[in-house]
Amino acid sequence: xxxxxxxxxxxxxxxxxYTQEDVDSSGGVEMVGMPGEYPFTxxxxxxxxxxxxxxxxxxxxxxNAKDTNERFHYLIENGQTGLNVAFDLPTQTGLDxxxxxxxGEVGRVGMAVDTLRDFEIAFDGIDLEKITVSLTINGSAAxxxxxxxxxAEKRGYDVAKLRGTAQNDILKxxxxxxxxxxxxxxxxxxxxxxxxxxxxNAPKYSPVSVCGYHIRESGATPEQEMAYAFCIAKAYAxxxxxxxxxxxxxxxxxxxxxxxxxxLFEQVAKFRAGRGLWAKIIKExxxxxxxxxxxxxxxxxxxGGGLTIEQPENxxxxxxxxxxxxxxxxxxxxxLCCYDEAYTIPSEYAQRISLRTMQMLIEEMGxxxxxxxxxxxxxxxxxxxxxxxxxxETMAEVEAEGGIVKMVAEGTIQSKVSAQAYxxxxxxxxxxxxKVGVNCYKxxxxxxxxxxxxxxxxxxxxxxxxxxxxxxxxxxxxxxxxLAQVKADAEADRNVMPAIVEAVKAYATVGExxxxxxxxxxxxxEPIRF
Amino acid sequence: xxxxxxxxxxxxxxxxxxxxGAKVVVRAMMDAGFEVIYTGLRRTPRQIAEAAxxxxxxxxxxxxxxxxxxxxxxxxxxxxxxxxLEDKLWIxxxxxxxxxxxxxxxxxLDAIFPTGSQFDDIIDYIKSRYRQLA
Numbered sequence: 247x248x249x250x251x252x253x254x255x256x257x258x259x260x261x262x263x264y265t266q267e268d269v270d271s272s273g274g275v276e277m278v279g280m281p282g283e284y285p286f287t288x289x290x291x292x293x294x295x296x297x298x299x300x301x302x303x304x305x306x307x308x309x310n311a312k313d314t315n316e317r318f319h320y321l322i323e324n325g326q327t328g329l330n331v332a333f334d335l336p337t338q339t340g341l342d343x344x345x346x347x348x349x350g351e352v353g354r355v356g357m358a359v360d361t362l363r364d365f366e367i368a369f370d371g372i373d374l375e376k377i378t379v380s381l382t383i384n385g386s387a388a389x390x391x392x393x394x395x396x397x398a399e400k401r402g403y404d405v406a407k408l409r410g411t412a413q414n415d416i417l418k419x420x421x422x423x424x425x426x427x428x429x430x431x432x433x434x435x436x437x438x439x440x441x442x443x444x445x446x447n448a449p450k451y452s453p454v455s456v457c458g459y460h461i462r463e464s465g466a467t468p469e470q471e472m473a474y475a476f477c478i479a480k481a482y483a484x485x486x487x488x489x490x491x492x493x494x495x496x497x498x499x500x501x502x503x504x505x506x507x508x509x510l511f512e513q514v515a516k517f518r519a520g521r522g523l524w525a526k527i528i529k530e531x532x533x534x535x536x537x538x539x540x541x542x543x544x545x546x547x548x549x550g551g552g553l554t555i556e557q558p559e560n561x562x563x564x565x566x567x568x569x570x571x572x573x574x575x576x577x578x579x580x581x582l583c584c585y586d587e588a589y590t591i592p593s594e595y596a597q598r599i600s601l602r603t604m605q606m607l608i609e610e611m612g613x614x615x616x617x618x619x620x621x622x623x624x625x626x627x628x629x630x631x632x633x634x635x636x637x638x639e640t641m642a643e644v645e646a647e648g649g650i651v652k653m654v655a656e657g658t659i660q661s662k663v664s665a666q667a668y669x670x671x672x673x674x675x676x677x678x679x680x681k682v683g684v685n686c687y688k689x690x691x692x693x694x695x696x697x698x699x700x701x702x703x704x705x706x707x708x709x710x711x712x713x714x715x716x717x718x719x720x721x722x723x724x725x726x727x728x729l730a731q732v733k734a735d736a737e738a739d740r741n742v743m744p745a746i747v748e749a750v751k752a753y754a755t756v757g758e759x760x761x762x763x764x765x766x767x768x769x770x771x772e773p774i775r776f
Numbered sequence: 777x778x779x780x781x782x783x784x785x786x787x788x789x790x791x792x793x794x795x796x797g798a799k800v801v802v803r804a805m806m807d808a809g810f811e812v813i814y815t816g817l818r819r820t821p822r823q824i825a826e827a828a829x830x831x832x833x834x835x836x837x838x839x840x841x842x843x844x845x846x847x848x849x850x851x852x853x854x855x856x857x858x859x860x861l862e863d864k865l866w867i868x869x870x871x872x873x874x875x876x877x878x879x880x881x882x883x884x885l886d887a888i889f890p891t892g893s894q895f896d897d898i899i900d901y902i903k904s905r906y907r908q909l910a
Binding site: 335336338339341347348349350351354356411419422423424425451463464467554555556589604664665667671673675684695698701772774776 | 790792793794795797799800801802806810814816817818820842843845846847848856871873874875890891892894895896
């Protein structure tokens with residue numbers, strides 16, 4: 247089958263054949279360089295996986311801290327090298343388990359957290375120096391980061407040496423994923439508070455993982471995924487500069503979370519291009535001196551958006567391709583949505599398959615032996631150049647429209663990506679955009695439904711009971727004092743992190759701290775635009 | 777001949793933040809000529825019933841991706857009665873597994889459009905039921 251013209255999702259034409267001429271005319275090899283050296287297109291480390299394979303970090307958490315702790319141990323015993331914690335929606339939106347809005351949602355899509363006690367249970371028996379922990383938390387991130395630091399300190403770890411990551415990218419929550427709490431401006435201020443606090447107190451901790459991932463899931467093209475994420479990261483960086491920090495004091499601890507589905511070569515080029523572009527921005531626009539500030543450290547994860555409800559076993563194979571792309575792209579961390587994840591919280595069995603998929607790449611496929619193995623391919627280098635140009639154009643467009651913060655606040659970026667999502671969905675339904683098992687190669691056989699993760703309403707009752715026990719045991723005067731301090735600091739526009747850390751140490755709840763902040767900041771009002 | 781445009785409320789119940797599907801279906805309905813009111817995220821059962829009543833809609837649609845559809849619909853059902861909305865079409869879409877369909881139908885849901893449903897099927901269903909009701 248031949249087609250006259252093929253363009254990838256990012257709108258770049260794909261030719262039938264590439265030669266040196268294409269590399270030269272697209273910008274040459276100026277941005278390629280060497281791994282471990284500016285502009286890091288080939289990877290942020292000299293030896294990459296030869297020195298250490300990517301971290302394997304499956305997204306995990308359900309019901310309560312105790313059940314989640316058991317799953318953590320299971321994954322670690324099976325060779326997982328990092329943890330990525332899923333929280334339930336009440337925790338993510340700053341509500342306690344006993345809040346009326348939480349009814350029916352406690353422990354459903356992640357583990358329920360009310361107080362520091364839940365963190366103590368969740369990480370019991372896990373060596374926080376060997377296993378780095380990533381917290382997938384945004385709206386209530388300041389509180390959950392504080393809990394993590396407090397829990398580690400209580401267990402005797404030196405917070406100044408503690409590693410780990412929080413997602414804590416609120417701007418993308420307004421575009422996709424939706425676990426915002428406060429309006430846009432104070433939300434950015436809170437992210438800034440965590441970056442500033444960690445820069446001073448927990449300098450090895452990565453307080454933000456800027457997410458292109460969810461923007462892509464919401465309908466962005468691959469190049470927009472990167473460009474919008476860079477615009478968001480710049481917004482956080484600009485806030486830090488306004489606070490008087492130098493770029494090298496915090497940029498090295500910013501990390502990224504990106505998505506993988508779609509055309510293999512477009513994805514690899516996307517990551518290589520993004521690495522070079524981010525390094526250039528941080529060096530040239532922000533005047534960074536420290537090469538670590540210029541590193542685009544990333545989790546590149548097999549995205550849920552690529553998986554299908556139809557013929558769910560096919561998702562195992564898709565996951566394997568996504569893992570291959572991630573390895574070819576030089577990701578620091580990898581995670582795969584599981585084959586049953588279009589339906590339910592993944593089973594232990596499905597999680598193990600995802601883990602084994604990544605382990606096969608390391609142990610059997612030679613993926614860790616040579617750095618950036620696709621470098622020098624006429625096609626890949628040309629596409630890398632073209633993708634980088636496209637990202638720069640998109641970033642310039644955002645600037646021309648008033649910047650990412652304005653676009654998010656007004657809902658214009660949300661409207662743009664959802665219009666694209668609609669176009670893509672129409673193309674999938676018409677068959678113009680092929681999706682195996684969905685619009686082509688369908689079977690008449692009855693679909694295999696996967697096994698559903700059970701949801702037990704008694705877990706929520708138990709969680710409320712546990713919360714009541716903590717409330718009865720804690721020093722209420724200390725809770726009141728620390729909560730008042732949180733509010734006072736928010737009102738005075740001081741960094742609220744020190745007060746939040748004190749409050750969580752006093753076993754103040756996620757909901758109590760959130761309410762204090764809401765009293766000062768208010769709630770976000772979602773702009774509805776089509 | 778229809779006198780007026782079909783009016784649809786698209787609600788996002790509970791704390792679920794996945795609005796890709798809801799927004800995409802809103803656009804498909806708008807293209808089909810429906811008047812669509814989208815509630816935005818994190819609506820309570822009462823907010824949805826109130827909005828449906830205030831907006832005088834013909835169809836109450838819910839989009840649920842995070843698994844809390846049954847407890848939510850259980851709470852919405854008596855409110856639909858309270859607001860006199862029992863004669864409206866009540867439909868749900870999203871991550872709603874087959875095992876739950878019977879229970880939802882028993883609560884009074886008119887139709888369920890799980891992930892993977894075609895826009896045309898949703899729109900045709902609403903049009904044909906609307907004609908019957910009109």
